[in-house]
Amino acid sequence: MVRVEPAWIDTHVHLDRYQGAERDAMVALAKVAGVAIVAVAVDLASSRVVAGLEGVAGCAVGVHPLRATGWAGEALRDLARMPGVVAIGECGFDGAGPDGAVQASAFRGQCELAREAGLPVILHIHGAGAWERLVEDADALSGLTVVRHYFTGDARQAEWHAERGHFVSFGRPLLREPGLQAVCRGYPAGLILVETDSYPLAGRTTEPRDVVEVGEATGGLRGWTPEEARERLYRNSLAAFPGLRFG
Numbered sequence: 001m002v003r004v005e006p007a008w009i010d011t012h013v014h015l016d017r018y019q020g021a022e023r024d025a026m027v028a029l030a031k032v033a034g035v036a037i038v039a040v041a042v043d044l045a046s047s048r049v050v051a052g053l054e055g056v057a058g059c060a061v062g063v064h065p066l067r068a069t070g071w072a073g074e075a076l077r078d079l080a081r082m083p084g085v086v087a088i089g090e091c092g093f094d095g096a097g098p099d100g101a102v103q104a105s106a107f108r109g110q111c112e113l114a115r116e117a118g119l120p121v122i123l124h125i126h127g128a129g130a131w132e133r134l135v136e137d138a139d140a141l142s143g144l145t146v147v148r149h150y151f152t153g154d155a156r157q158a159e160w161h162a163e164r165g166h167f168v169s170f171g172r173p174l175l176r177e178p179g180l181q182a183v184c185r186g187y188p189a190g191l192i193l194v195e196t197d198s199y200p201l202a203g204r205t206t207e208p209r210d211v212v213e214v215g216e217a218t219g220g221l222r223g224w225t226p227e228e229a230r231e232r233l234y235r236n237s238l239a240a241f242p243g244l245r246f247g
């Protein structure tokens with residue numbers, strides 16, 4: 001049988017949040033659309049699930065800042081060694097999360113883990129004060145491959161990431177927000193990724209196959225043909241997550 005590499009990669013999906021037939025249908029539809037999935041965890045329990053998921057190109061194990069209280073570094077260290085794990089995350093800072101010291105400890109611990117395991121780190125930065133906290137603790141990222149997931153920041157934040165060689169990943173907000181479109185036009189071409197951040201939410205129908213729309217919009221903003229956008233974003237995804245496997 002010929003192995004066909006998927007054309008598009010949704011770099012951020014909470015696939016473990018869907019069950020049974022719904023999950024199977026989502027994976028099947030993504031496959032038909034030529035979309036491969038990176039499944040991302042938010043805590044220890046979901047890390048265990050994503051590490052065992054079939055039908056994905058890779059997964060990320062980690063602890064979301066909203067769930068940082070009592071995070072378990074040792075258990076995560078064991079999971080990070082499992083086959084199919086391509087990143088640590090999502091981790092970072094959230095304005096609605098536990099106090100700053102707790103979030104910083106989980107963030108710094110996961111950066112250390114990423115360094116040990118030779119894996120990239122997926123950053124979640126959201127809400128009041130989250131960006132300032134990241135800047136304060138940015139030394140923890142030094143030497144790591146960094147992916148700023150679901151980028152909705154401003155031009156100043158984008159510049160900060162670009163200077164450090166970080167990847168930024170755009171979701172559907174790119175389709176409607178002029179500020180993000182401007183960031184996408186100017187960001188280093190080799191450091192752009194796309195994602196849907198799919199998870200079950202009442203009234204939201206986004207699923208992994210929708211990443212095609214985001215990828216083509218990226219192409220439109222950059223002056224790339226859809227084919228070129230697909231190839232470039234595919235290469236970028238492999239550069240960000242060298243452990244991705246298809247088949």
Ligand SMILES: [Zn+2]
Pocket residue numbers: 012014040090197
């Ligand atoms: Zn997420």
